[in-house]
Amino acid sequence: MENINIGKKVEQYRKSNDLSIRELANQAEITPSMLSQIERGIANPSIQTLKVLAKVLNVPTFSFLLEEVNTEELVVRSNNRRKMVIDNLSYELVTPDISGKLATAIMTFPPGSTSSEKLLEHKGEEAAFVLEGHIRINLEGEEYLLETGDSVKIPSQMKHRWINDFSKEATILFSVTPPSF
Known part of the structure; x- marks a missing residue:
């Protein structure tokens, strides 16, 4: 589980949906500063927050928890x-x-x-x-x-x-x- 960067995945999904931090935060009903902290890895989202983000971004919740692949x-x-x-x-x-x-x-x-x-x-x-x-x-x-x-x-x-x-x-x-x- 050490290769999981939830914030990076949230950011990737947000950008692929052409959403700004403010737009995603509003739809997920969290503050833009909280979303920014999640994306930068400073704050860890609760399971409930992950569920809401997944719903807004139209991805399965577990997709945030998949390990990163070492492309090498x-x-x-x-x-x-x-x-x-x-x-x-x-x-x-x-x-x-x-x-x-x-x-x-x-x-x-x-x-x-x-x-x-x-x-x-x-x-x-x-x-x-x-x-x-x-x-x-x-x-x-x-x-x-x-x-x-x-x-x-x-x-x-x-x-x-x-x-x-x-x-x-x-x-x-x-x-x-x-x-x-």
Whole structure:
């Protein structure tokens, strides 16, 4: 909770609504000096004041209590991706982590490899894009050849399997929501 700056959020919402301090204070029935102190972090608003400000600004009350995001943590440098290898398949996490609602990774399939021996399913909905190479995907028993630039959507719980029975490596960019790998 140390990254929460309620006053800054009040100010941002006020400005996005094109309201002056005086206008918002009047509508929220607080003094302009109190609102100014809240925005500067000098005074802490009561829950009741937050509820009134939220109503006037047309935002959920809890939006004032969400932690600030450290934008630096959102950037993943190509040489600093989290990597793992499972049965000759390489995975590089493109998103910073898998803690959110969406995760994106790059899968690398060496020649003659598959994602699994049998068709597997998971709760996450998936979209995949072939960055390089050729690969086959089996969706519920139907097989499709995907080439560089092709993509596929895999609905949640759909049984599927990736197959690289070609002589060159295949690289796939995929996103899954919610993360389930």
